[in-house]
Amino acid sequence: MPDLMAIVFGFIVGFIGWFFVRCVLGGFYTVQQNERAVKTVFGRAERLDERLTSSDPISEALTADEKSRYEWPMVRVIPPGGPYFAFPWEKIYKVLVATETVSIAYDPETPSANQGGQVLDAVTKDQLNVGLTGEIRFTVSERNLYAYLFGIKRPVAHVMGYFISVLRERIANFSAPRTPETPAPEGDPVTATGMEVVDLAKVEGISINDLRKNLRQINEHMERECASSAARYGIVLNAALITGIDPPPEVDSALAAINTANNHVMSEISVAQANADQRIVQSKRAVEIETLKAQAEVEPLRWLATQLRDLRKHGPNALPTYLRNIRLRLYARAQHIILEMKK
Numbered sequence: 001m002p003d004l005m006a007i008v009f010g011f012i013v014g015f016i017g018w019f020f021v022r023c024v025l026g027g028f029y030t031v032q033q034n035e036r037a038v039k040t041v042f043g044r045a046e047r048l049d050e051r052l053t054s055s056d057p058i059s060e061a062l063t064a065d066e067k068s069r070y071e072w073p074m075v076r077v078i079p080p081g082g083p084y085f086a087f088p089w090e091k092i093y094k095v096l097v098a099t100e101t102v103s104i105a106y107d108p109e110t111p112s113a114n115q116g117g118q119v120l121d122a123v124t125k126d127q128l129n130v131g132l133t134g135e136i137r138f139t140v141s142e143r144n145l146y147a148y149l150f151g152i153k154r155p156v157a158h159v160m161g162y163f164i165s166v167l168r169e170r171i172a173n174f175s176a177p178r179t180p181e182t183p184a185p186e187g188d189p190v191t192a193t194g195m196e197v198v199d200l201a202k203v204e205g206i207s208i209n210d211l212r213k214n215l216r217q218i219n220e221h222m223e224r225e226c227a228s229s230a231a232r233y234g235i236v237l238n239a240a241l242i243t244g245i246d247p248p249p250e251v252d253s254a255l256a257a258i259n260t261a262n263n264h265v266m267s268e269i270s271v272a273q274a275n276a277d278q279r280i281v282q283s284k285r286a287v288e289i290e291t292l293k294a295q296a297e298v299e300p301l302r303w304l305a306t307q308l309r310d311l312r313k314h315g316p317n318a319l320p321t322y323l324r325n326i327r328l329r330l331y332a333r334a335q336h337i338i339l340e341m342k343k
Helices: 002-027 064-069 113-117 142-151 155-173 207-213 215-233 249-312 318-333
Strands: 028-031 035-041 047-052 073-075 081-085 090-096 100-103 120-123 129-140 235-246
Touching (some): 064 215, 073 142, 129 142, 129 155, 155 215, 155 235, 207 215
Antiparallel strands (some): 028 081, 035 090
């Protein structure tokens, strides 16, 4: 009988010790500076009243239809600090909110895909397979931790799939802005040079060249299109940086030859336009000089006409007297005088 009492006593002491360690000491926890935490009570996350992400500014990038599909409850976020305490029926989910950087070809479910997560394949507008390289930075959204923790099974895989689909759609339909190098006056298809306006962009019909020259516009487009990822999956895409677009090796040499020919054509067009502009400037200058010369020759005649009109106002004998004085002055300077004799 004493042995049974000792066993029961030991069992009670052990249970009390286990309960103290598990439920009292084990209930304390801390949250690091680069972490956020969410608490669940009997499996239900603590929420902020009945607030939903559809009514929060985080969903501004979503359409009305998307807001109805991506409508997540907003949960109470436990900030860094501690120690905090949780009862046995409560569970703490910690999330790392530091910014992460991965390749745009990274596949969380199949790391060996896309050449080991280094190069992403895409098809351009002219049916050319290209390899895309670059990086993407993302972080977990504190305002939508419910979607990240409980709404989606693998949120990183979802957001990467969404990013890649948007990027491939952009590459497949991208066209560079088409603007004339020298715009013509409104309503006149011919410039001041008498030459037809040449749209240099039309000389280049290779979409990969347009893509390479407009990487900044593509990156900005990706940031705009992926602004809704926080409301969708609880992940904020901070920046997308596409650094390289490379064609397949079998067409690289042909593409280089085409680029060389295009550069030569564009160089010749630029030289021709520069020569035409220079001639226009020279012609305008010549017209200005001749106009000034003509004005200089006409001005004395106008002055003389004014003087003669003034002399005529002084009487009928003023003009003959003026002419006689002019003749006498000319006679004084002349060395020979030829007079007409009347027969």
